[in-house]
Amino acid sequence: MSQVAVTQDQKNKKDMHPFVKYLLRTLVIYLVSLGIVAGTVLWAVRQIQLFLFEPVDANDETGITVDIPMGTSVRGIAKILYEKGLIRSAGVFRLFVELTDQGSKLKAGRYVLSKNMTPQQIVDVLTSGETAVDTVKITIPEGFSIRDIANYLQNFEKDGQKVFKFTAQEFIQAAKQFDKFAKDYTFLYEIPEARRNGEYPLEGYLFPDTYIVYVDSTPEDIIRKMLSTFERKVYFAQFRGVPLLTRIDELGMKLDQVITLASIVQEEAAVKDEFYKISAVFYNRLKIDMPLQSCATVQYALGSSERKPFLTNEEIAVDSPYNTYKNKGLPIGPIASPGQLAVEAVLYPDEEFMNPKKPVLFFVYAGDNRHVFSYTAEEHAKAKQKYEKLWKESQNQKKE
Structure with missing residues (x-):
C-alpha cells in the first residue's frame, strides 16, 4: 500500500469521527431520558399503588377509633383519617372516593379502623354504616x-x-x-x-x-x-330575621343577661303566647327596679327540680343570690336551659304589655298551664288568693 493511500484512509476516519460522536451522544441522551421517564413512570405507579391500594402499615392491627360527625364532607372525612394516620394523603383519598363515586355513600358514625387496612377497605367500612359503637x-x-x-x-x-x-x-x-x-x-x-x-x-x-x-x-x-x-x-342564629348579637346590642344587653332572663321565662311560661307576655312583665319590673319575684328562681336556689306556682314564706326567705324575692334585678346566672322560644321572647317581649302608661307588672298561675295577668298589686292579690286556694285544693285531691 502506498503512503498516499494510507494518508487518505486516515483522513476519511477523521472525517467520520464527529458524526459518530454525535450519534453516540444522541443515543446516550435518548437512553438516559428513556430511563428517567421509565423510572418516573415506575415511581408514579408505585406511589399510586401505595396511596390507593396498600395500607399505611400492613403489620399494625391496632384499633383506632374514628368519629365521623353527621354532615361531614368527603374533604372533612379525608382530613380526619389522615390526622389519625390511617391514610397517606388526604387529597389522594378524596380523589379516590370521588372517582369511584362513593362520596355520597359514606356514613357518619364511630368506627374502629386500623393502619393495616387499605383505602378501599376503609371506604367499605365507612359506606357500610356498621359502626363499632351503638x-x-x-x-x-x-x-x-x-x-x-x-x-x-x-x-x-x-x-x-x-x-x-x-x-x-x-x-x-x-x-x-x-x-x-x-x-x-x-x-x-x-x-x-x-x-x-x-x-x-x-x-x-x-x-x-x-x-x-x-x-x-x-x-x-x-x-x-x-x-x-x-x-x-x-x-349564631337569627331571631325574626335579625342575628342574636345584633338584637342584643339593640337592647343594650349582654348575652349572659339574655340567657339568664330567658331561663326564668322558660320556667315560668308553658303556653307559647305567654312566653312573650311573661318576658314583658319581667322587663317592666326591671325597669322600675322592682324585684322579679320568680318562684322558679327560688326553687332553683333550694335545689329543687319540682316546679310549684306558689311558695311558702319559709321558702321565700331562703338566702341565695338566686332568690329574686329578696334581691332586685336578675339573679347571678341562668337557672335552666332555655329553648329558642324563650330566647326569642326575651329579645322581643310583648309590646302591648310594655305600654309605659299602663305596664303589666303581675301574673299568677291559674291552672291548665295558663296565667292571669294584672296591672296593680290589688288585682294581683285577689287573683293570687283565688288561684292559690284552688291549686292547694287540687294538690290535696291528688294526695288522696
Whole structure:
C-alpha cells in the first residue's frame, strides 16, 4: 500500500469521527431520558399503588377509633383519617372516593379502623354504616337545669339497662371545667368571671334538644355536643330575621343577661303566647327596679327540680343570690336551659304589655298551664288568693 493511500484512509476516519460522536451522544441522551421517564413512570405507579391500594402499615392491627360527625364532607372525612394516620394523603383519598363515586355513600358514625387496612377497605367500612359503637337517642327537655340533665343521663335506660357508665355527679363535675370548654366555645367568655369557678358555670348554655349520642359517650362528649348546638341555634342564629348579637346590642344587653332572663321565662311560661307576655312583665319590673319575684328562681336556689306556682314564706326567705324575692334585678346566672322560644321572647317581649302608661307588672298561675295577668298589686292579690286556694285544693285531691 502506498503512503498516499494510507494518508487518505486516515483522513476519511477523521472525517467520520464527529458524526459518530454525535450519534453516540444522541443515543446516550435518548437512553438516559428513556430511563428517567421509565423510572418516573415506575415511581408514579408505585406511589399510586401505595396511596390507593396498600395500607399505611400492613403489620399494625391496632384499633383506632374514628368519629365521623353527621354532615361531614368527603374533604372533612379525608382530613380526619389522615390526622389519625390511617391514610397517606388526604387529597389522594378524596380523589379516590370521588372517582369511584362513593362520596355520597359514606356514613357518619364511630368506627374502629386500623393502619393495616387499605383505602378501599376503609371506604367499605365507612359506606357500610356498621359502626363499632351503638348510638341512642336522648331528649333534653327545655327548662332542664344541669342537675336535671345529669340525673336524666345517669338513669337513662335502653332495653331495661342503664346506658351511660358515668354518674350524675361525674357529669356535673365535667360541666365545671369552664376553661376546657371556653377554649373551643368562645361565647362562654360572656359568662361573668365571678361565676366561672362556681358550681354550675355552664348553666343555661347546654342547649335542650334531641341528640343521637354514642353509648360510650363521656360527659365531656355530650357537653360539647350541647354547646355546639347552642352555638348554632342561639349564638349564631337569627331571631325574626335579625342575628342574636345584633338584637342584643339593640337592647343594650349582654348575652349572659339574655340567657339568664330567658331561663326564668322558660320556667315560668308553658303556653307559647305567654312566653312573650311573661318576658314583658319581667322587663317592666326591671325597669322600675322592682324585684322579679320568680318562684322558679327560688326553687332553683333550694335545689329543687319540682316546679310549684306558689311558695311558702319559709321558702321565700331562703338566702341565695338566686332568690329574686329578696334581691332586685336578675339573679347571678341562668337557672335552666332555655329553648329558642324563650330566647326569642326575651329579645322581643310583648309590646302591648310594655305600654309605659299602663305596664303589666303581675301574673299568677291559674291552672291548665295558663296565667292571669294584672296591672296593680290589688288585682294581683285577689287573683293570687283565688288561684292559690284552688291549686292547694287540687294538690290535696291528688294526695288522696
